[in-house]
Amino acid sequence: MKIAVLVPCYNEALTVKKVIDDFKMVLPEADIYVYDNNSKDDTSKIAAENGAIVVRETRQGKGNVVRSMFRDIDADYYIMVDGDDTYPAEFAKELLKPVMNGTADMTIGDRLSNGTYRSENKRAFHNFGNNLVKGLIGQLFKNDINDIMTGYRAFNRYFVKTMPVLSGGFEIETEMSIHALDKKFLLREIPIDYRDRPEGSNSKLNTYKDGIKVLKTIVSLFKDYKPLPFFLTISIVSFIIGLLIGIPVIVEFFSTHFIDKIPSAILALGFILISILLITNGLILDTLVKQNRQNYELFLNQYKMNKKD
Known part of the structure; x- marks a missing residue:
């Protein structure tokens, strides 16, 4: 049984070591893959020095990184986490458990249920944006998923190798959620804690620009799927x-x-x-x-x- 930890990174030199160390402690049997998306800092160097398998993805955008990860990496089970140390590694086994026992094809790390995202996240309008996306997808695709846009997920090989990744950027999480709903994959949400980025680590998200991209993606997928x-x-x-x-x-x-x-x-x-x-x-x-x-x-x-x- 092979477990792969997938860590998309762009300028995460400040946090990538801790992310790798934390997942080594929780999942010592897992291979940790850091895909560096044209970082301008020492992300790749630090990741390699701390035992991660480092791959460079030159096409900019998280969706492009995830596409390469899904294509290139062979494993039985996968867990995807951002390299910014906002998702605690101690929830990894809880996320993996349903996909390993066959009750889910994808598990979703739900940041919103226990309130830590609202208290920790300091970026204006992000709570509003999450609620808007959740409401739109809930109405359009008739589901009760609480956290559509979380970056902390686990998958089995069945989902990863049959998922057609079309998005290029941060809208990839929305695309995965809608694809799974439309194609009747087994989904489970696992409540997790969330912590804001440490001081000195800057978010790559642009509230308005990326928010508009996500909304456009929802409209486009609504047209394509329904x-x-x-x-x-x-x-x-x-x-x-x-x-x-x-x-x-x-x-x-x-x-x-x-x-x-x-x-x-x-x-x-x-x-x-x-x-x-x-x-x-x-x-x-x-x-x-x-x-x-x-x-x-x-x-x-x-x-x-x-x-x-």
Whole structure:
């Protein structure tokens, strides 16, 4: 049985040694991989000196790092943790337990349930952003996951080797959560403690820029995974606008049997036609998504058969 600890890093020279030492103490049998994402400091040197397997990932962005990790590293079980020492290593065994006993394909380290994230996190609007993302995904994908964006997770090989990583940046956590929900992987949340970065260690997150990226990712994944409700919503809006513009034209026609508001009539007709096209697109794409799900299920079945062989 092989366990791999995955540590994506960018300028974490101040904290990476402690992260490695802590996980060595908790999981002495694990291999610790530090993927350095173009750090400008001594992250790679310090990680190598402290026994980690260091790999350089030149494509900038956490999503690109995770993609390379999932492709390159062969293990039975994986645990992913940030290199900033905000996630305590002592919760690693609790996260691994469900994936090792077969009750979960991915476990999620829930920072929000016990309140430590709200008390420790000093970055403005991050609590608001987490709640917003949680609410949006909860409504759109009908789930009760509490911490969508946590960077502390454990996986089995089945999930890692069948997860298509498309995101390039910090929106990777959101993508993994939505993919797991859509493809019916077994999920478990484990409440964990959270601690803010030590003094001198700076967050790489930009509250507004990365927040907008995450929201765009949610909208994009909603379109990709649930195209019928996505296009139906826009279709209804377009239909209502067309109806509001067209009602005066209809009233005028029934009153005078003539139409003087020609531009309004054309505009209203345009919105109605757009509405019809949108719902048609939604129906076609919904069929394609269902076929994709069927193909993915067959792919998962084939993966398991090959694993047994």
